[in-house]
Every structure is written in C-alpha cells, then in structure tokens.
Amino acid sequence: MKYSHVFLLAVAITALAGCNDDDEPTTGDNSPPVVAPGDSGGDGTPGSPDDGPGDGQSPGDGDPDPEPRVDIDGLPLPDTQSSPDYETYVAGQPGYYTSLSSTEFNNIRFTSVATEDNTPNDNELNNPVAKLGRILFYDVRLSANNTVSCASCHQQEHGFTDPAQLSTGFDGGHTGRHSMGLTNSRYYDPGRFFWDERAATLEEQSVMPIQDPVEMGMNLFDLETKLGQTSFYGQLFTEAFGDEAITSQRIALAMSQFMRAMVSYESRFDQAVQAELNNDPTPVLSAQELRGLDLFDSLNCIDCHTTTAFVLDRNHNNGSVSNNDPDQGVGGNLAGFFKTGSLRNISVGAPYFHDGHLPDLMSVIEFYNSGINNHANLSPDLRDRTGRPVRMGLSQADKEALVAFLETLTDDSFLSNPIFSDPFPPEEAGTSE
Numbered sequence: 001m002k003y004s005h006v007f008l009l010a011v012a013i014t015a016l017a018g019c020n021d022d023d024e025p026t027t028g029d030n031s032p033p034v035v036a037p038g039d040s041g042g043d044g045t046p047g048s049p050d051d052g053p054g055d056g057q058s059p060g061d062g063d064p065d066p067e068p069r070v071d072i073d074g075l076p077l078p079d080t081q082s083s084p085d086y087e088t089y090v091a092g093q094p095g096y097y098t099s100l101s102s103t104e105f106n107n108i109r110f111t112s113v114a115t116e117d118n119t120p121n122d123n124e125l126n127n128p129v130a131k132l133g134r135i136l137f138y139d140v141r142l143s144a145n146n147t148v149s150c151a152s153c154h155q156q157e158h159g160f161t162d163p164a165q166l167s168t169g170f171d172g173g174h175t176g177r178h179s180m181g182l183t184n185s186r187y188y189d190p191g192r193f194f195w196d197e198r199a200a201t202l203e204e205q206s207v208m209p210i211q212d213p214v215e216m217g218m219n220l221f222d223l224e225t226k227l228g229q230t231s232f233y234g235q236l237f238t239e240a241f242g243d244e245a246i247t248s249q250r251i252a253l254a255m256s257q258f259m260r261a262m263v264s265y266e267s268r269f270d271q272a273v274q275a276e277l278n279n280d281p282t283p284v285l286s287a288q289e290l291r292g293l294d295l296f297d298s299l300n301c302i303d304c305h306t307t308t309a310f311v312l313d314r315n316h317n318n319g320s321v322s323n324n325d326p327d328q329g330v331g332g333n334l335a336g337f338f339k340t341g342s343l344r345n346i347s348v349g350a351p352y353f354h355d356g357h358l359p360d361l362m363s364v365i366e367f368y369n370s371g372i373n374n375h376a377n378l379s380p381d382l383r384d385r386t387g388r389p390v391r392m393g394l395s396q397a398d399k400e401a402l403v404a405f406l407e408t409l410t411d412d413s414f415l416s417n418p419i420f421s422d423p424f425p426p427e428e429a430g431t432s433e
C-alpha cells in the first residue's frame, strides 16, 4: 500500500513536470505516447488544450479533420478547462420538488423529495469533485482495453441508460440485465443500487462496474496506476481533494457526486406544476396528458412511483416475473422485488424493466393492463379484490393517455445539458453534431 502511494506520486510528478514528447509511461501501456497537437509547448498547465471548452475550435483554418486530442498515454485528452457549475444547477430545483412537504397539482397530492436524498454527509456536492467525476464517467481508461466508459451504457440522451436490451462490455460480452437510467438516483431513500439492490451505497456501486468481468474488466490498483500515467488527473485530483493521490476511494466519491448532480426538474410536467402554483391559467398539459395523470393516480401507479421526482419509495414486486423466473431480483424474503429508477425521462429510456423485454411505453402499459404475473409476493396495490393480479381493462384511449402523461416527464434541457455531456473530443471529426 505504502509503495503504491509513493509510486503513484512519482508517476503524477513525472506527468506534471514532464509533458515531453519522449516521456515514456513508466509501466504497462504499450501504445506509443503522443502529445496533443498544440499542447506540446510544456506551458506548465498540463492537460489544458488551448482551445478552451468545446466550441472554441477554429474551423476556418482549412483543416476539416483536426487530429483528435490525445494525452501522453496515447489516449483521449478531455476538456479540463471548463468548470461546470453543478452546485448552482442542483440548487435551482424548485421548492415543490425539494423543500415543500407536499404539493397539490391537478387535485393530486405529491410529496417532495425533501427526505429522500441519499447523499452522505461526507460526500456533499462540490464543483471540483463533480467535475472530476464527469471526466471519469466518460473516460475509456476505466476499462481494461480502453474501449468502454460508464457512458457507453449510460447515455445522456437516453436519460443515462442504454437503448440496447443488454449492454455490450469491454470484451464483447453482454450484461445480464438492462442498464439503468441515472436521472434522480440521489432521491432513492433506501440508498441502495442495482435492480436487485446489491450495492449498499452509490459510492460502493460506482466502482463495481469497473471491476465487473463483463462490463469493464479492470482492477482498481491497475486503474489508479493507469490514471497516474496521464498528464491531467494529478491536477484534477488536486483541485478536487487537495493533493494528487489517485485512489479508488476518491474515484468513487467523485463519480457519485457527478451522478447525484443528475437531477431533472425542467420537464413540461414541471412547467405545469409551476403554472398552477403561480395561478397562471394558461394550460400547459393537454386534456389527454391530464387524463393520463388521473389514471396514474387512480390505478395506484403513484403509490410506488412517488413524489414529484417519480421515484420508488423502496423496492417492490410489481409482478414483472413469475414465481419460477430465474431472476428474482432482491431475492430471499423479497423474491420478485426489484428497484427501478425515476420515471423522469422514462420516454427516452426504452427498453423497459430489469430484463429490457418491453420495447416501448405502450408495452409497459399493456403489461400493467393485462400481463401482471401472479407472483406469490405481488404487491396488494396490483391485486384485485379476490387477490388475483389486477386486470385493468383499459381502453385504447386510456392507454394512450397514460403514455402521453409519462412523456410529459421528459426533460430536454437535462438530456442535452453540457454539464452532463462528454468532455472528451469526438473520436472522428464528422461523428459530432
């Protein structure tokens, strides 16, 4: 342990002091070191591209295919210059979301998430830490062969889930379940993570994919070393934690902060709640969408998908599996119980359920309407008076109204907000927007 820290420090110092083209990484990597174009002057600010954040590149210099920015380890160099303001973004959440104990909208009472926040006292949001978390989240260095980042399976435009039913890991293998959306994951009061809740905290969860043999296939000691061989992580860890030690614990803290900043509060549903609170009579939601919300209430959806953040209060058995399905989620006493994420941004998060077997929202509604499994532990909320799984008998119009309501929870600002976007340059000029 001691040795590793001395070693890391040495690597970090070498990286900070050097930045020379002929600096050989100390161990491991067999790809040739390359210095970022325009960054080779050794100007004492490692990892700072001259071009500033994103849009500053000069397109008019006659070179349509600028070389991708690479670091001394031959791997992509992120934008380390811009400093996204996560603290202000999170503080911008409306009162009905986080501070009022409850809000009436459309004659339905919504509780707030005031008591649902799973942020631990020792990892409160702080801009430099979350900034580091974003870069780690998007960095392919976290996988054994530098091909996969967290964002490969958690894509911003999809509410940070994966449009594939099962995700493809670093070595071509497939995950056992569908990826999970990360919107509002800070508002899950039990604070446990994964469909089966096997991770006790987000901090614990965040380093599990790195070590997963299918997902990223990396061990944490090698990762610490590898990150120490870049020109920029030493600086980022220093800004975040006061010194340049790169430890897996700090990696976990930083990525958790970045993910907890992913709160969504600018959907059309929010505009509608805000308008009603302001006594603004201009209708925001259509009659169909409001009908869908009424059904969401009367069909008990709201009993599990609670609060203005539409998060589960805890894991539940919604009859998604039968008694003998090999995947029983949490298992044990809680056979057939699963966690799911917030329904905010759900319309861009297809396919659905832990196994991703439902391709669109209409199939989810059809599941609740006619397909709930008769699991021994099925929630009373989804049983009829005789105890059988409820058969809702919804009309086509009602099903469409429910889908229309769920679509009002889509937050386009969140889904394209640059503070959550990829800080690395696009791989090929031309694949970017």
Ligand code: HEC
Residues within 6 Å of the ligand: 137, 142, 148, 149, 150, 151, 152, 153, 154, 167, 168, 169, 170, 175, 176, 177, 178, 179, 180, 181, 182, 185, 192, 193, 194, 195, 196, 205, 206, 207, 209, 210, 214, 215, 216, 255, 259, 339, 340, 341
């Ligand atoms: C190869 C695809 C893949 C990669 C890479 C990946 N994930 Fe995931 N992620 C998944 C899948 C699949 C699940 C659900 C697994 C389960 O529950 O068994 C998941 C679940 C999660 C959850 C749980 C969300 C919740 O509400 O409980 C979080 C948080 C998460 N991932 C974060 C990360 C982070 C951070 C990284 C990078 C260090 C990462 N993931 C890398 C596929 C991936």
Ligand code: HEC
Residues within 6 Å of the ligand: 181, 296, 299, 300, 301, 302, 303, 304, 305, 315, 316, 317, 318, 320, 321, 337, 338, 339, 340, 341, 343, 346, 349, 351, 352, 353, 354, 355, 364, 365, 368, 379, 381, 382, 402
């Ligand atoms: C008893 C609690 C409960 C009730 C009631 C309930 N749900 Fe769910 N819902 C869940 C659970 C648990 C899951 C995750 C199941 C799984 O993945 O196997 C889920 C998943 C979903 C998903 C997909 C989420 C994803 O990330 O894939 C949607 C959409 C959804 N529910 C909408 C509804 C609607 C609409 C209703 C009312 C008709 C409803 N739910 C009623 C507990 C409930």
